[in-house]
Amino acid sequence: MKYTIGDVAREAGVSITTVSRVINGNYPVKAETKRKVEAAIKKMNYEPNPLAQGLIRNKTFYLGVVVPGITNMFFTEVLHGIEKLAKAYGYGVFINDSEGDAAAERNNIKKLVGRLVDAIIVIDPQTENMLSGFFEEVSAQTPLVCINGYSKDMNVNFVLSNEEKGTKEALEYLIGLGHSRIAFVRGGNSYSYDIKEAVYRQCMEDLGERSIILSTRDGNSTDVVDNVAEHIASIHKKEYEIGVDITAFFCCNDLMAIGVVNGCSAGGIEVPDSVSVIGFDNIVISQMTRPKITTVDQNMRALGEQAAKEAIGLIEASELKYERVIIDTKLIVRESCKSII
């Protein structure tokens, strides 16, 4: 049986009001009374019903998070950052998986808006929902912050990692190592791949080299690794001589980078001796492989923390406003790239 505040009041011989006051500590209560109430609470192992509290306070101290995939290591790091910060501010976190589906994402958010949650954080929002105006609509009535995703001209709060700059830095690192025949490896459709591709194309143009775009279907699922590996194996010596026509690969995420390494290895091409590979994100796996992957750290933890901070700020603020915070990336040099000068 679960006790209510009324049970505690009876046990302590005081009114419900008084019990509420000692729980919340927001009104003076005589020391002796307080003692009695606390004893009753302890004895009964009483916990206030958060539904009732939320209903009357119009505040639940919960943040809702919508994520495109709970098994994705990138998102999981972001979630960890969100949780860390939320907990520090006395908020709980509600995680919802929309499995990369735009309709599921909308449904999850609609449910959350129903007051179970004080604010919403969306990781990697679907471009479709962004463009349709869905997020602007929700933003107008509930504190909401998006992490990454399509953000142009949107009245929505954003925490973004600086993917352009990170991409440029990675490419320049490769160029500094003497590479110019650089291939670009990306997944299906995600705004983040598009951003990077634009930077890459510009960079190749400046270099006077042609762009080589290698595209795999799913960019984020587990089997990207094998898909990319097969793809690499299939083009080698047919379309390109790896190590000659292509001396380095820029990959849109670390999973793809691992795929490239594996694919090359299967074809007898060793990384970094014969070809260099750079990843993006710095998920934990990138430092578990041989060679360890040189990559661009998106600082997922910071992304999550910043978003949670924003969300909590929004809750406490009186008016809605729309901000965009940019988090810098950082090049992490490990073992998968080598100078050819």
Next chain:
Amino acid sequence: MKYTIGDVAREAGVSITTVSRVINGNYPVKAETKRKVEAAIKKMNYEPNPLAQGLIRNKTFYLGVVVPGITNMFFTEVLHGIEKLAKAYGYGVFINDSEGDAAAERNNIKKLVGRLVDAIIVIDPQTENMLSGFFEEVSAQTPLVCINGYSKDMNVNFVLSNEEKGTKEALEYLIGLGHSRIAFVRGGNSYSYDIKEAVYRQCMEDLGERSIILSTRDGNSTDVVDNVAEHIASIHKKEYEIGVDITAFFCCNDLMAIGVVNGCSAGGIEVPDSVSVIGFDNIVISQMTRPKITTVDQNMRALGEQAAKEAIGLIEASELKYERVIIDTKLIVRESCKSII
């Protein structure tokens, strides 16, 4: 602004009661009336307040999950299973990270018990909380199911993977390949390592071989890989000649297996040519490395699904009872083991 059921009633020109009835569809409503109400709901984009619903129904259609670490790929797969099944039954899922801390685990659970949630699932419960009777206490008043963890003589619902059998099968596979000098790699304190170690010791005894236990501090954090790798490098040729004194490693999880592979490789010992390595769990990384890791699949997805099914069953059941469901493991042969016969 968020609308309430009263706003909808006014808009539709009916009573609150009627609106409630069309939302829930649990009483007859005239077609015409229904139409009007639905139009109002649609127009106002109305969503019932789940707090109010939960309060009066004494049911929220949410499952609370407590997990020792959201960034751990093993748990993440289990979570995915839970979510899948919960969603199919109309339940949402609430994830709480206790970061491997027993006190945090207790606090998270206590909060959840406060009715925000209809049932609780605990992944890998802390042995400390199990032994102290905490889980039995909670179980007596709230539907609760634990996944894995210490389960002996407990009045608690469990979904367990058959780690003994899985361990035995892995060891027998190694023995079938001609190995007998098998080392056992484990982490600090987790009941799951203890179970496996017992099976291993028995097996070595039956074989007439001595047990070689290699222990690393943290068994589950990211840096197990490097820790294990260093450990392996440090014992090679000092305590044991790897490939001679030890011809195979049984590792309590895949991360440790990857660490062993890396550590051997650093010492110029190739897997599986010079030494065999078998992991446990079958987390996604195990098939991304070179060589791909031969391992024991714990079927995390099924573990999660089964636990969610149990939890929902418990909610719907009238009386509390305590069950234990065992999920079988499966040997996944990949590339990291080789016959030496």
Next chain:
DNA sequence: CTGAAAGCGCTTACAG
């Protein structure tokens, strides 16, 4: 310092 009462947004007997 303390308590009775109103009210948060719903659902569900009860009465018609």
Next chain:
DNA sequence: CTGAAAGCGCTTACAG
């Protein structure tokens, strides 16, 4: 088929 009223477990003016 429909509505007025009670009540879920709390908090917070209001009055003392």
